Amino acid sequence: MRYIDEFRDRGLVKGLVRDIESASTRKTNLMEVCGTHTMAIFRSGIRRILPASVNLISGPGCPVCVTSQSDIDRMLYLAGRKDTIITTFGDMLKVPGTESSLEKKHASGADIRIVYSPLDALAIAEANPRKKIVFLAVGFETTAPIIASVISDAAEKKISNFFVYCCHKTIPAAMKALLETREIRIDGFLCPGHVSSIIGSRAYEFIARDFNVPCAISGFEPTDILETILMLIRQKKDGRACVEIQYKRAVQEQGNVKAKEMMDRVFEPSDGDWRGLGVIHDSGLKIRKAYRFFDATAEFRIPALQAKEPRGCACAEVLRGIKTPRQCGLFAKTCTPETPFGPCMVSTEGTCAAWFKYNRN
Amino acid sequence: MCLAIPVRIISVNGTSAEVDANGVKRAADVRFIDNPKAGDYVLLHAGFAIEKIDRDQAAETLALLKDIYYEE
Numbered sequence: 030m031r032y033i034d035e036f037r038d039r040g041l042v043k044g045l046v047r048d049i050e051s052a053s054t055r056k057t058n059l060m061e062v063c064g065t066h067t068m069a070i071f072r073s074g075i076r077r078i079l080p081a082s083v084n085l086i087s088g089p090g091c092p093v094c095v096t097s098q099s100d101i102d103r104m105l106y107l108a109g110r111k112d113t114i115i116t117t118f119g120d121m122l123k124v125p126g127t128e129s130s131l132e133k134k135h136a137s138g139a140d141i142r143i144v145y146s147p148l149d150a151l152a153i154a155e156a157n158p159r160k161k162i163v164f165l166a167v168g169f170e171t172t173a174p175i176i177a178s179v180i181s182d183a184a185e186k187k188i189s190n191f192f193v194y195c196c197h198k199t200i201p202a203a204m205k206a207l208l209e210t211r212e213i214r215i216d217g218f219l220c221p222g223h224v225s226s227i228i229g230s231r232a233y234e235f236i237a238r239d240f241n242v243p244c245a246i247s248g249f250e251p252t253d254i255l256e257t258i259l260m261l262i263r264q265k266k267d268g269r270a271c272v273e274i275q276y277k278r279a280v281q282e283q284g285n286v287k288a289k290e291m292m293d294r295v296f297e298p299s300d301g302d303w304r305g306l307g308v309i310h311d312s313g314l315k316i317r318k319a320y321r322f323f324d325a326t327a328e329f330r331i332p333a334l335q336a337k338e339p340r341g342c343a344c345a346e347v348l349r350g351i352k353t354p355r356q357c358g359l360f361a362k363t364c365t366p367e368t369p370f371g372p373c374m375v376s377t378e379g380t381c382a383a384w385f386k387y388n389r390n
Numbered sequence: 391m392c393l394a395i396p397v398r399i400i401s402v403n404g405t406s407a408e409v410d411a412n413g414v415k416r417a418a419d420v421r422f423i424d425n426p427k428a429g430d431y432v433l434l435h436a437g438f439a440i441e442k443i444d445r446d447q448a449a450e451t452l453a454l455l456k457d458i459y460y461e462e
Contacts, residue, residue, distance in 0.1 A: 031412075032396040032431060032443055035452055044459030065392045092391045118436075120391065146437025148419065171392040175438045178421060223392040226433060226441040252455060278448035279433055279441050288422040288440065378391060 036250030045255035046078050052262045053082045058214055059261055060350055062200055063221030064091035064378025065249060071387040073251040083258060086350040089203050089305060092167045093120045093376040094348060097302040098336040100196050101126040106331055107163050107194060108134040108141055114157060115141040116150035117165040123375045127337045147179040154191035163325050166195045171223040173197045173314055174288035177295035180323050192325040195316055198301045200224050201232050202312030208240045212351050217243040217261030222276040229284025230272045237270040248276035295320050305348030344371035347380050354384040361389055394435035396443055402426050
């Protein structure tokens with residue numbers, strides 16, 4: 030078993046869609062809160078084979094997209110300094126800040142390097158002792174334990190020129206905030222598979238219990254996603270709300286204990302600033318005092334900057350699920366992957382990028 | 391960004407492992423994995439194995455799906 034092809038079986042897909050059709054008797058809004066799910070859903074064409082009663086809505090699941098404009102501007106400030114090398118995942122490069130982007134800064138001479146792993150960023154720090162290396166840490170609970178490990182490694186190796194600009198965010202807090210706005214009716218959440226590999230299914234129990242909204246943790250292949258949709262529709266139909274695990278091969282109730290311990294050792298909960306959702310209490314992660322040395326906000330005096338979001342850009346509404354990209358006046362006209370106005374068109378996991386690629390007309 | 395791919399562990403040396411990612415050899419940090427062994431499948435994200443893939447659970451999911459939903 031290679032854990033991919035088996036979960037793309039045509040016969041299984043057909044059977045699952047047949048059962049979704051017969052179970053889905055009324056309009057159901059299901060939200061995915063993971064950009065990797067958004068892409069998997071579009072790429073596999075699942076939206077086109079579902080009955081019209083099942084409405085899939087993309088939520089705030091793309092880490093690059095939910096990074097606030099102020100954070101982007103502060104990253105750009107750091108990139109503009111002569112003493113830094115910026116290390117980042119590639120998706121951040123084209124995100125427009127108020128006045129520039131990392132790509133433009135790079136073109137005008139800033140040292141910005143794309144890394145596959147934060148371990149590579151630490152290696153760059155060791156190889157360039159005269160420079161200050163800043164890693165731009167965006168991501169949810171899948172990524173946070175990895176960054177925590179690298180910070181812990183840097184402490185152990187006594188590396189003195191490695192810093193992290195930390196924008197980590199936690200998903201259950203955003204789901205709660207979305208439900209509390211009551212802007213949109215959500216009948217069920219497709220919970221993110223790999224975030225859940227780390228945090229476990231228990232982390233969502235309050236959503237099912239306190240808000241009476243069905244949750245199911247999904248894998249990323251077509252039969253995974255269809256089975257999850259069926260689980261959610263059945264919960265709703267039976268008047269139940271609980272947390273089911275569809276992605277059992279990679280998710281346990283308690284999550285990955287070692288990874289959670291590492292995350293807790295280095296980070297503590299803090300207010301997170303989300304594009305589209307604003308500041309949400311305890312929805313972010315900040316570096317604990319014991320590791321403060323590695324915190325870029327402690328190392329560099331970042332001036333107060335006036336962040337402005339691009340005029341006419343509906344990323345904020347798209348991230349809350351209250352607008353589809355096509356309801357944005359810029360979509361596919363002036364805003365394209367080549368000339369993006371907002372991050373949802375930039376990131377490969379952004380909702381606008383997905384609609385542009387697979388559902389433009 | 392939360393993309394993680396199933397890879398097979400080839401060898402383990404402390405908290406580092408060599409893995410086979412669909413034919414390509416790569417390094418993976420396996421510090422989050424309990425008792426990693428050659429032959430185990432893990433999910434690889436940003437250079438780290440974030441979780442072991444449970445073979446029995448995968449087989450059970452597929453068997454159940456085939457039993458209930460398979461349509462020619």
